[in-house]
Amino acid sequence: MTDFKIDTRDVFYILKEQLNYAALCDLAPFADLNEKTLDLMVNEAIHFAKGVLDPLNRIAEETPLAFTNGEVRCPAEFKEAFWQYGNDGWTAAVGDPAYGGQGFPLMMRIVINEMMYGACQAFNSAPSLTFGAARLIHSFGSESLKQLFVSKMFSGTWSGTMCLTEPAAGSNLGALETMAYPEGDHFRIKGSKIFISWGEHDLTENIIHLVLARIDGAPAGTAGISLFVVPKIRVNTDGTLSGPNDVACTGIEHKCGLHAAPTAALTFGGRDDCIGYLCGEKNKGLAHMFQMMNGARINSAVSGMTMAGSAYRNALAYVQDRVQGRDIAGRSEGDVTIIHHPDVRRMLLWMKATADGMRSMVYTAAFWEDLSKGLPPGPEKIRYQNLIDFMTPILKAYCSDTGFRVCETAMQCLGGYGYCRDYPIERYLRDVKIMSLYEGTNGIQSMDLMGRKMLIRDGGCLKAFQEEIDGFCATHRNHPVLKNQVAQLASTAGELWSCAMEMRTQMKTDPLQWASTTYPALLAFGDLTMAWRLLDMAVIASDRAAKNGRKNDFFKGKVYQATWFVDTTLPHTIARIGTCLRQGREIVDIPDNAF
Amino acid sequence: MTDFKIDTRDVFYILKEQLNYAALCDLAPFADLNEKTLDLMVNEAIHFAKGVLDPLNRIAEETPLAFTNGEVRCPAEFKEAFWQYGNDGWTAAVGDPAYGGQGFPLMMRIVINEMMYGACQAFNSAPSLTFGAARLIHSFGSESLKQLFVSKMFSGTWSGTMCLTEPAAGSNLGALETMAYPEGDHFRIKGSKIFISWGEHDLTENIIHLVLARIDGAPAGTAGISLFVVPKIRVNTDGTLSGPNDVACTGIEHKCGLHAAPTAALTFGGRDDCIGYLCGEKNKGLAHMFQMMNGARINSAVSGMTMAGSAYRNALAYVQDRVQGRDIAGRSEGDVTIIHHPDVRRMLLWMKATADGMRSMVYTAAFWEDLSKGLPPGPEKIRYQNLIDFMTPILKAYCSDTGFRVCETAMQCLGGYGYCRDYPIERYLRDVKIMSLYEGTNGIQSMDLMGRKMLIRDGGCLKAFQEEIDGFCATHRNHPVLKNQVAQLASTAGELWSCAMEMRTQMKTDPLQWASTTYPALLAFGDLTMAWRLLDMAVIASDRAAKNGRKNDFFKGKVYQATWFVDTTLPHTIARIGTCLRQGREIVDIPDNAF
Known part of the structure; x- marks a missing residue:
């Protein structure tokens, strides 16, 4: 073995x-x-x-x-x-x-x-x-x-x-x-x-x-x-x-x-x-x-x-x-x-x-x-x-x-x-x-994502990603088994798109504050991608299972993991977005001597 | 060194x-x-x-x-x-x-x-x-x-x-x-x-x-x-x-x-x-x-x-x-x-x-x-x-x-x-x-907390803890610098107390579902304790700093760490409480074969 x-x-x-x-x-x-x-x-x-x-x-x-x-x-x-x-x-x-x-x-x-x-x-x-x-x-x-x-x-x-x-x-x-x-x-x-x-x-x-x-x-x-x-x-x-x-x-x-x-x-x-x-x-x-x-x-x-x-x-x-x-x-x-x-x-x-x-x-x-x-x-x-x-x-x-x-x-x-x-x-x-x-380092990845990747090709990267997620949500919003989770994905995605736009402006107007939240923003994008991919697998599984009379444990697993992940993770994603949009400037303002 | x-x-x-x-x-x-x-x-x-x-x-x-x-x-x-x-x-x-x-x-x-x-x-x-x-x-x-x-x-x-x-x-x-x-x-x-x-x-x-x-x-x-x-x-x-x-x-x-x-x-x-x-x-x-x-x-x-x-x-x-x-x-x-x-x-x-x-x-x-x-x-x-x-x-x-x-x-x-x-x-x-x-293991700690420790001395453990937090919030709810964070602690605490009561009932009526969320419940209690202790330190620091004309970096640090921690952590605590109260039974119901 x-x-x-x-x-x-x-x-x-x-x-x-x-x-x-x-x-x-x-x-x-x-x-x-x-x-x-x-x-x-x-x-x-x-x-x-x-x-x-x-x-x-x-x-x-x-x-x-x-x-x-x-x-x-x-x-x-x-x-x-x-x-x-x-x-x-x-x-x-x-x-x-x-x-x-x-x-x-x-x-x-x-x-x-x-x-x-x-x-x-x-x-x-x-x-x-x-x-x-x-x-x-x-x-x-x-x-x-x-x-x-x-x-x-x-x-x-x-x-x-x-x-x-x-x-x-x-x-x-x-x-x-x-x-x-x-x-x-x-x-x-x-x-x-x-x-x-x-x-x-x-x-x-x-x-x-x-x-x-x-x-x-x-x-x-x-x-x-x-x-x-x-x-x-x-x-x-x-x-x-x-x-x-x-x-x-x-x-x-x-x-x-x-x-x-x-x-x-x-x-x-x-x-x-x-x-x-x-x-x-x-x-x-x-x-x-x-x-x-x-x-x-x-x-x-x-x-x-x-x-x-x-x-x-x-x-x-x-x-x-x-x-x-x-x-x-x-x-x-x-x-x-x-x-x-x-x-x-x-x-x-x-x-x-x-x-x-x-x-x-x-x-x-x-x-x-x-x-x-x-x-x-x-x-x-x-x-x-x-x-x-x-x-x-x-x-x-x-x-x-x-x-x-x-x-x-x-x-x-x-x-x-x-x-x-x-x-x-x-x-x-x-x-x-x-x-x-x-x-x-992962911190540098977050600055690449929320910085360069938001700007190149006139913001085309985020736009392409957004179209994938929004398209998925539109297609499956009435899914008989997963519609609640699809709705949750759609609303969390909406909040993240606004957050990303706000941060794109902030990058120029207040780069210190921007750089203090690129990492939670990256994690929010990661959560969203995960939720999307898991729901996509679950949609396929659920449709197959419906045809098979829902008897397949493998398909059940794909559905259970998606509903549970979405319901218990996306509230944390919302909390991360809240961190990004928060006005407090402690990270920037705290004196070096206070650490 | x-x-x-x-x-x-x-x-x-x-x-x-x-x-x-x-x-x-x-x-x-x-x-x-x-x-x-x-x-x-x-x-x-x-x-x-x-x-x-x-x-x-x-x-x-x-x-x-x-x-x-x-x-x-x-x-x-x-x-x-x-x-x-x-x-x-x-x-x-x-x-x-x-x-x-x-x-x-x-x-x-x-x-x-x-x-x-x-x-x-x-x-x-x-x-x-x-x-x-x-x-x-x-x-x-x-x-x-x-x-x-x-x-x-x-x-x-x-x-x-x-x-x-x-x-x-x-x-x-x-x-x-x-x-x-x-x-x-x-x-x-x-x-x-x-x-x-x-x-x-x-x-x-x-x-x-x-x-x-x-x-x-x-x-x-x-x-x-x-x-x-x-x-x-x-x-x-x-x-x-x-x-x-x-x-x-x-x-x-x-x-x-x-x-x-x-x-x-x-x-x-x-x-x-x-x-x-x-x-x-x-x-x-x-x-x-x-x-x-x-x-x-x-x-x-x-x-x-x-x-x-x-x-x-x-x-x-x-x-x-x-x-x-x-x-x-x-x-x-x-x-x-x-x-x-x-x-x-x-x-x-x-x-x-x-x-x-x-x-x-x-x-x-x-x-x-x-x-x-x-x-x-x-x-x-x-x-x-x-x-x-x-x-x-x-x-x-x-x-x-x-x-x-x-x-x-x-x-x-x-x-x-x-x-x-x-x-x-x-x-x-x-x-x-x-x-x-x-x-x-930490999982066992969570069952001890949400199980035995909720029951002994007629629930006296939680009651004593609750009095500490509620008392702190009552005392400092009008604090000139920290009142927003004290209010956030108070409202998160309120949700956690209800959650704990609900879980205490669930322990008897539905022990499987109960045991599937004791760990996020323990983390919620941990977050709350942290927020309370950090705010308590910040209250002391803030009062001292007010007397000193706010010039002390050490005191500033105590206040900054508390406001930032409370504002960015307690929303995650609320998400954890949501996980505990959620009706979905995926953890219990998923067939062993689906793992």
Whole structure:
């Protein structure tokens, strides 16, 4: 039995019955695919995740990372798994076939990541970063860079990283100080980076770093940042390895979780020459990097969602098995399994609704992303771009914070056992915590949502999102089973739209007060999205159940989780909106000395 | 600089200006004490905590516990600290002077524990359990048991434990199977216990286990449980050690946190004879044990509160120092410390209000406890007993859950650095998690609050609590600065009282539905208590500030945290009450198969 638990019925319900994901095969690039090939990939991903990745966690517990003389040694099983992951086509499942990718829709990367991150969060960041880095070169690099690097990274022969953060440039990348000095067809890179996931390891013979640096003489701030490809080992033009580039690992972090994933501090060109290749346009590095960053933000949501799902199902397995205490209503003699205790069921229902709703949010956004990329130019394409741009910060922050909360609740179901390493939940709790902190903290996500995302394309992002919710409410306002909840969604949405408009004005007139409530505003948008997705699933289930005579427990569950979530969550959403609209200025006005 | 951070101004503000804790010296047993002696003890506790306990955490990181051949080896510094803790009088600060205690009010144990748990959670559970176990013998044991054990435990020569849980008897102690067979003046104990904090270690030459077991032939369930004193090494009547008793440690847990505190599985009488002494009345063991259990529940609240406080102040120190990004309102040139970013201030203000409010809740309850014990018999004594009985489950659950949330928020203030071991916050987060799980899970606390505590003494507990809140609101309803918030407290309280009455009826008529909402009801009581304590502090501060011309930042902070907390939290409290009163039965009705 594996630690990673997932209900494939839930997964396919969203993919097929809610989203009809096979519709992606109608897009030109995916004409060769069909529903069966997509289904097969989902099932195979679960198989691989459980068979190959899940066992890595316990191996990592017993053989922690070793750092000596600038080198990181991982357990041998990690190296084997990384090779197999690439060889079986998982690394580049959605990559360009011209470079060895499998050409699946981007959405499949999200579904695959649900399985792979769920089975081993620490491991899966390695191939996931590798793909993201390779895709960046593929999107913006010259043909020769693409030829040299992309296929080797797609196949998992080499790995990749994303090097942004420096000690004094974390959230504020404009402050970064790593330099690039032109030298013939390449640059010499000089500087230090920290918090580089898989920045050093022994899984592959080469590591390809995607590095943000400032070309000598470039403008200050974010307008002077360029993107470079910096291999750990230099590569000859025929693709063979030449000799070491000066990329030195000066240490790895000791972290709360993710003990099996090295987080490295790197120095480029500290002792010797470190060669890098410009990728894309000069001074456009930050814009280019945002392709990878947005992918990483959505992957944070995937991680939060999948660890929530597996934590929930581990808790469920426990409470179905653990006998303790009498039935409070005396429905049976003797001691009962604790799933019969209502307070345990309260936790289960919240976890179920939350994990399921987050999966639907994430899949829906992934579906939109393919449409935004694959549709021919026109208003529909722009609409989907608006939707995915709007959803990205909501997904990243809401699913990371809520995923953590689900792991906490799952632990609670196990009592003291939940605190022990014998069960995977305490590891999930520690691993998932990073998601709210990296790829832009959740506070920064909230400022992106309520700031930039409210302004770009003349407010088109919010408008597109609003049309989705309002349209859903209009369609289902007379639904025989769910009309009360649909009405509650509609009225809460109305209040949130006004709140968002008021905050958009406030951003200019009173930016301090605005910035003091962007986070509760983001949570309100998250609640609303969850309520919408859960009601949408419930509408489908309720209609099916009506045809079947309501005998299906699975469908009942979809309806119960939606009515309960909406009725008990949206009043809190209203409270959050109240916080945003409140006039009090305590956060802004309180003197620093008073803290 | 120590990891443990505390603002003594905050501590003394509650002790002196809010509670006037020196009033305890008017109680007969404390006639020899005065405000100065109490103040001195608080300051000395901080000094000891920072000087002796705080450094233990990092030592423990480097020298983890070793378990070999049934023995646990701790770092040598722990042994030294345990001895010094006892020798300096901390273990028995509130113990009976006739047995070497210092005779301080019980409240001082809470204040001391704030400092000691805050400095080293893992360590302080050892002397804290030792005192609790010794106090149990002192309260219920025969004179000879008291002579043999109490002084040696008060002085820290021997340590103590609390042995309740068995593999099949966690939350349901009625199921416990450890047996006691009469044999002359003692019993032979046979059985196994798990999750025994400090159940095995090398800090002291003897460990005195307080064990729940069933005397051969005793009634089933909780009515047949007795309490026994079971030393690890047998003790001669003159107090010298004789030879080993058969108490075997079969393993220690690998936990999410508290790595330096051994959590042992123990087998009594598995190979040889294990002798134990009856403590108190036959079959009254569970009732006796509840003295220690209630103390442990309040200590869980102390832990949650103190780790929240130190996490907050660590985050504060970081954001005052960390430079990143521009001022959003352009109030200054160049990059600023991140305390200037409103979203960071939002987190700070929430943590400040929460940590401060929890401290006030906990101290207030501790103050009540001394009054309930120290006052002469009469209605006032009963009133305080009602208050402390009512507050115990609220404190335990609310402060453990909220303390965890504060540690999470503190980590968020540090971004990626918060995830690293270089800062203590990730350790606080892992350590504090246990508080919601042990000493009765938080779900069980909520059933105790909304069940037993609503019924005992004819509903006197709720009535006493209600009088406190209603009285406060009546007194301050025209307060010039805080009247709006007082009105909000009054109206929220009114709704909660009706809700509690309705749930009291529902407990009988529909126990399943009742049990599905006891937890949100407990949180509502917690919110209300917090709002009340914060407003009470703010009233005092506001009145002082009015006299001083409002120039004091400290007083301003007390007012700002209260108005902001009340306005942004009580709407969520109303939402929780709505959840409790809602008619929907999804939690009860959802089929098990639908999870």
